[in-house]
Amino acid sequence: MTTPDSAPLSAPLSGRGGRPRRRGVGGWADPRGRHLGGLAFMLNRLSGLGVLVYLYLHLVILWQLARGPEAWDGFVALASSPVVLVFDVVLLAGLLLHGLNGVRIGLVGLGLVEHRQKALFVALALGAILVAGIAALRIFEVA
Amino acid sequence: MTTVHGGVLDRPDVAGAPHGERTIRVARTGRVAPADGDGTATTPAPGTHWDRFTVPVTSARMTVLDALMHIRARLDPTLDVRHSCFHASCGTCGMHVDGRDVLGCVTRLADLPDGEVDVEPLRNQAVVSDLVVDLEALYEGFDAIGMPLVRTSELVPASRPADGVPFLGRFEDCIECGLCVSACPVECTDGVYAGPAVLGAAWRVIEEPRDADPDAAFAFVDGDQGAWRCHLAFECSEACPSDALPAEHIMHLRRGLLRHRLAALFGHRGGASEGSA
Numbered sequence: 001m002t003t004p005d006s007a008p009l010s011a012p013l014s015g016r017g018g019r020p021r022r023r024g025v026g027g028w029a030d031p032r033g034r035h036l037g038g039l040a041f042m043l044n045r046l047s048g049l050g051v052l053v054y055l056y057l058h059l060v061i062l063w064q065l066a067r068g069p070e071a072w073d074g075f076v077a078l079a080s081s082p083v084v085l086v087f088d089v090v091l092l093a094g095l096l097l098h099g100l101n102g103v104r105i106g107l108v109g110l111g112l113v114e115h116r117q118k119a120l121f122v123a124l125a126l127g128a129i130l131v132a133g134i135a136a137l138r139i140f141e142v143a
Numbered sequence: 144m145t146t147v148h149g150g151v152l153d154r155p156d157v158a159g160a161p162h163g164e165r166t167i168r169v170a171r172t173g174r175v176a177p178a179d180g181d182g183t184a185t186t187p188a189p190g191t192h193w194d195r196f197t198v199p200v201t202s203a204r205m206t207v208l209d210a211l212m213h214i215r216a217r218l219d220p221t222l223d224v225r226h227s228c229f230h231a232s233c234g235t236c237g238m239h240v241d242g243r244d245v246l247g248c249v250t251r252l253a254d255l256p257d258g259e260v261d262v263e264p265l266r267n268q269a270v271v272s273d274l275v276v277d278l279e280a281l282y283e284g285f286d287a288i289g290m291p292l293v294r295t296s297e298l299v300p301a302s303r304p305a306d307g308v309p310f311l312g313r314f315e316d317c318i319e320c321g322l323c324v325s326a327c328p329v330e331c332t333d334g335v336y337a338g339p340a341v342l343g344a345a346w347r348v349i350e351e352p353r354d355a356d357p358d359a360a361f362a363f364v365d366g367d368q369g370a371w372r373c374h375l376a377f378e379c380s381e382a383c384p385s386d387a388l389p390a391e392h393i394m395h396l397r398r399g400l401l402r403h404r405l406a407a408l409f410g411h412r413g414g415a416s417e418g419s420a
Contacts (some may be wrong), residue, residue, distance in 0.1 A: 001382060022267050028376075029329025033242035037377030037390075041328060105375055111398030114391045 026139055040101060040121045047098040089136040096128035162200040167210050168193050169222065170263040172270045193220070195259070200252055207255075208247035211274070223273035231294050231384055234320030238274050239263040244322040244382040246296060260384040265321050267330035278321050284341030285319070288360050289348050307350070317344065323379035335368045339379035339411050342370055343389030346396040361403050370396045 002119045023030070031042060078084060104124055108117045172191040196218050198210045211224045227233040229248045236247040240262050241255055252260065268276040323339040324330055330338060337345075345364045349357040364370045373393045380390040 022334065023331045025332065027266070028328035034376075035378060035379070035381040037375065038326075038328060041374050041376035108375055108394060109373075109397060110401060111396075112395040114394035117375065 036118050036121060040104075040125075044098060044101045044105070045099075047094040050091070051098060052093045086138055089132060089137060092135050093128060093132035096131055097125065100124040100128050162203060162205075162253075164197050165199050165200050165210065165232055166259045167196045167207075167214065168174040168259045168261050169196065169211070169214070169274070170261075171222075171273050172264060194222075203251075203253050205252050206248055207238070207245075207250045207252060207260065210252060210260070211247060211262070223271075223275050225275045233319065234318030234384075237276075237320040237322045237325070239265055239267050239325060244325040246320060246322070246384050258331050265323050265325035267327065268321055276321060278319065279338055281319060281321055281324065281338070284337060285344055288341060288345040288363055289356070316385045317383075317389075318385050320384065322382040322384060323389050326382035328376050328378060329372060329374050333368070333372065336372045337364060339373070339389035339393065342373070342396060343379075343387060343392035345370075346392040346399070348367070349396065349399055361400060364396060365400050365403075370400060373397075 028045065029042060031039060034042065061075060064071045101121065101124060104117065104120045107113050108120065111118060171194050196210075196214045198213050198218075200210075208224070208226055208229065209220065212226075215222050215224065224247075225235070226236040226248060226302050228235075229247050234246070238245065240247065240250055240331055241260060244265060247262075255316045262274065264270045264274045265276045268278065268280070271277050317340060319340065321340070323343075327336075327339055329336050342364055345360050347362045352360075370393055373390070375390070376395075377390040380388050383389060
């Protein structure tokens, strides 16, 4: 029987065929051929990147406050435009999807409900869509 | 490397009246040139390119591997394909067909979308030549975690699960084909990640250690590039042709690692059975 190597993995397992054929970002961001779990992984990463971009956008928006009341009023007018309202709904949907999928990752990733990962994603995604839909109605109602 | 398997073309289910033709588009990568002189000279191609072959479909049950064997036998003997058993048992004919990681021997042409069939080598593994990838890294991983190739229980038809093992849905079902490595999105960008096959096998060593040391297996997989690097895409389990469920085993591994850490924190040595489902 082979004795396990107790050292943690710190270097690539080597092979003799040269450099492995990895697809890079295009590999994980390509939805073709992916199953539900793979799509959930892809959506989680993309929504995470979207939320990260929004974080910086949010800081730029807050910076408008320092430029005086007129600049702020101008931003508020822009924020009420239909295009920005649609963006708000997309942002909310992304936040919900990312957050709720985080709960799924926590539960599945600790080996608690690994055999229910697909059903869990479907349920949480439907929840995110439902909440984002209700929010969209409210946002456009108020606007 | 395979030899021309002329016999497959004479199989009753493959030979017969044509069912039309299919165009097979094969990715040629670092192709070894035809034997030159003493047969040892090789000339790698400058890069990957596609070659198209028109293949007669002689049966509704004709597979991608059958088509590739036809190409080798009748159209281009320099095409390199690895295969052995023709019935999804040996795990040597893994390939990327029309965007999916499959075994060519059990993937029927009739089940693929109309039009050209794209055949590429498995991804995230080094290409030796054309459709042949180097599985050495996979075998190194199995060796590193102490996975024996054959377990005694496999030889006993009436064997029962060991204490703490819920059922015999064991990782010995793994046929070491490398499809899971090709399907894993983390492997697309990470060359250090241990990968689903090795991690799934590590769980088996921990779950049912026999003479192996589960602590050593825990130490091997407990790191950024071990069990915690998995991002739960579950594509490995989807691609697995023998239902070895590597993703589920990685989740068991994480639960086992967590219990192992907690046990160490509170001064209690947790056994492998405590980590099992």
